Amino acid sequence: FVENYRKLTRLPQPSLQPIAIRPMLSSLQQLTSTYGIAFSFKVYPEQLILKADKDMMEQLLLNLLKNAKEACEGIDAPKIEIWAEHVGDSIQITVSDNGQGIAPEALDKIFIPFYSTKAKGSGIGLSLCRQIVTRHRGKMSVQSDNHGTRFLVEFPE
DSSP states (O other): HHHHHHHTTTOOOOOOOOEHHHHHHHHHHHHHHGOOOOOEEEEEEEOOOEEEEEHHHHHHHHHOOOOHHTTTOOOSEEEEEEEEOOOOEEEEEEEOSSSSSOOOHHHHHSTTTTSSSSSSSSHHHHHHHHHHHHHHHHHHEEETTTTEEEEEEEEEE
């Protein structure tokens, strides 16, 4: 508990640098290849650059991918997709899965620190994700039903 609390309270200020999205997603694809889940990503434009803290972005995406993987356990033809695109004056990254979804009564609580619907969950993953996004002046939202979940993260350009 204490260690998880420290992760939440000691999040440093982001060290902003230009990050090429495609290579980062490609390396995440290699990491997730052992999941046994179809993982794909699209980046538009191809050379999309996000000015952010690289370690924090990797942590954000790894947390979202881990949750997507767990949501897909036990379903036929599990699939995770990431779209990264330049939209207006923001960069949007969407992580979606075709898993079991999040119960409607839990949906408005999932970003609360230490709230978890998982037996072995710590309840800090999504809270940490939201903090990372907020530190980058971004927004994070979620949509979910029994056909899957979609997290949308928006960062100012």
